[in-house]
Amino acid sequence: MMVFTSRTVSVGGREKRYTLPYFLCLILLKSFMNDPIQYTANASLNAGNLIKTADLSSATLKNMPLRVAYQGEPGAYSEKSTRELLGDKVFAIGRPNFEACYQAVVDKEVDYLCVPVENSLGGSIHENFDLMLRYDLTIVAEHEFRVHHCFLVKPGVKQGDIKYAISHSQALAQCDGYLRSLGIKPVPTYDTAGSAKMISDAILDSKDQNIDPKDKRKLPPGCTPENTVAIASDLAGEIYGLECLAKGIEDDDSNFTRFLLMGRKGVAQYLEKGIPAKTSLVFTLTDKSGALYKALACFSLRDIDMSKIESRPMSASLLHFLQFRSQVDGRKARLKTALPRFRYCFYLDILASELDEDTQNAIHHLREQSDFCRVLGSYPRKSRLVGPVLSASEKTKKMNVARDQTSLRQLPNDVSAEEKLKIGIIGYGNNGRFFSEKMVEKHEVSCIDLQDKSKEASELGVEYFPMFDMISFLKNLDVVVLAVPLVEFEDMVASLPMQRLRGKLVVELCPTGKHPKSVLLKYLPEDVDIICTSPMFGPASSSSSWDGLPFVYEKVRTGGDFARAKAFLSIFDQARCRMVEMTGEQIDAQTADAEFMTHLTGRLLDKKIMAPTLVASKEYAALLDVAEMTANDTFEEFYGLFKYNENASTLMNAMRDNLAKVERQLAAKEAYLAAKSEMKNDDRLRLLKECETLMREVAKNNGVIESATKKVSTSSSSEPKAKGLKKKPKSSVGVTPSSE
Secondary structure (H helix, E strand, O other): OOOEEEEEEEEOOEEEEEEEEHHHHHHHHHHHHHOOOOOOOOOEEEOOEEEOOOOOOOOOOOOOOOEEEEEOOOOOHHHHHHHHHHOOOOEEEEEOOHHHHHHHHHOOOOOEEEEEEEEOOOEEOHHHHHHHHHOOOEEEEEEEEEOOOEEEEOOOOOHHHOOEEEEEHHHHHHOHHHHHHHOOEEEEEOOHHHHHHHHHHHHHHHOOOOOOOOOOOOOOOOOOOOOEEEEEOHHHHHHHOOEEEEEOOOOOOOOEEEEEEEEOOOOHHHOOOOOOEEEEEEEEEOOOOOHHHHHHHHHHOOOOOEEEEEEEEOOHHHHHHHHHHHHHOOOOOOOHHHOOOOOEEEEEEEOOOOOOHHHHHHHHHHHHHEEEEEEEEEEEOOOOOOHHHHHHHHHHHOOOOOHHHOEEOOOOOOOOOOOOOEEEEEOOOHHHHHHHHHHOOOOEEEEEEOOOOHHHHHHHOOEEEEHHHHHHHHOOOOEEEEOOOHHHHHHHHHHOOHHHHOOOEEEEEOOOOHHHHHHHHHHOOOOOEEEEEEEOOOOOOOOOOOOOOEEEEEEEEOOOOHHHHHHHHHHHHHOOOEEEEOOHHHHHHHHHHHHHHHHHHHHHOOOOOOOOOOOOOHHHHHHHHHHHHHHOOOHHHHHHHHHOOOOHHHHHHHHHHHHHHHHHHHHHHHHHHHHHHHHHHHHHHHHHHHHHHHHHHHHHHHHHHHHHHHHHHHHHHHOOOOOOOOOOOOOOOOOOHHHO
């Protein structure tokens, strides 16, 4: 049985409580007594000794155990699947949810994660499909795990004493027939292995053994260790000291779960010819008839077999990406209201390696037809391991450590949600005050400023220090936040007492990334942790809710206390900000120009030009928002955006050229219209003259004709009439002369 205990350990000058295996705590404390150097909390075991290392991300280091995260309590089916795939001595760390597994790999706290993606009875686990899109990890192996449910009870309890069965709802449903035959009432709980832990905790509690209240879960009402059975894996029974009365109690013996092993680097290059391979992809299609048929034809025409295809609603982040790419490509971006209500992405598994020539041609062909296409991984089939995964697994199997000593419930860097940080903000202007409102909700916050900000600080429950009392301000702080204007940033950092910053975390809140990062690396000592951030929102651009607002950051240096950095970033993560991690150089490339242009446009569109109106279009309202957002910014803040953006002058010249171009176009249009109008007037006058001339000629000719007619009529009237001549009558139509 694995015994856990809570111990308080001093790390980086701060006390933290961790729940670790008892034997690991003894080794940790003994090492601290014998060697009082500053250890990282990321200690791992090898042959009974504590490994001191700053790089926990690579399991290929000499004598370094393989660390894999899974979802659930120790003894969960995910842990059992992990050990079947990688060996019994792999260090398996249970995480509270699936996303925590992905985050642990991204943060380099573990090497891989092992999560289920589909069950032969229950279908796909959709959450993991969505997380594969959200996190940039790669599939390196797969494992088909046969699920065997076990009947776990307190030692000594008989089957006839059982009244209740606790487990996850799906496990209870899969054993429904067996439980009905015994007359046992199913009671759903949060986890299979967690159910076994609940019985174990109740047994330990009855023996007055101390259990950390944070880790303790009570049995459901009416359930006791003497009348309750847990349906879980045999591994859970071993870990929690429970007796297995029956194994394989599921109603259907075809219960298999497919697990994926994912890491930061792929293994496609290690797939030699002859190794059966599988490649997983995700793609989106345009809204055209026959689009899916044409996409699948990319593979069928090349005789590439497909083993799975599934559609999922497209995530909001993927929609934003497609909109962004359409703007970059020059296509007209559609408004949100014009987007289809339901858009889908397709997950596809093909039985071929990504590096095969036919597969590469098929994927290139697919990318020509799709809006988005990403290879999630190319890996060996049927639980086979290759490359660094295989070598790390083989090294782990040779370790001199018992298997039951490698099942952990927590990572050493896990931080309790109730743990408070002491945060000090240097510069309590608009930005400092704005961000302190959220920080003070769960942490102890103080501030310091050249001006007297005691009144503003006291309103929010923030302690104020005058600038001359910097030593007292920095004392006992965990995090120092720099919220000063960009133009004053370097002078302020250079004036700080560096010795007082040792062992602390320094965070800057600047709109650019490269300059603050270089300044902090230049002046701060090596043992000072650094996080550079660029919040894409502020006092004027956001409401009380930060939901969905982008928070861009870079963990420049977090070797001293990773848990502290994680706790600080959790302020924004728990506020539901969209956390975007990128380097300072990437921050400038992606955001600096946009920030400068936004503030430049806002300064050009002041209230004298952009007057509010009762009736306005959405476009005009958006411009008003930009003008209002930048109205409260000082010129010093704008000057910082200009000075530390190497493209600022180019952008202003481009704006000036564009304005001159518009003026030239307007002038040309005015000249054209004036000339056109003048030409029309000239043509009208010419036509009038031509008409006048023509009329004169007509009138003149009419006068000649009239005079000639008069002469003829006069001469006709003067001739004598012939006597005896009668005028011959005109013949009527249809009447012949003979009929007269």
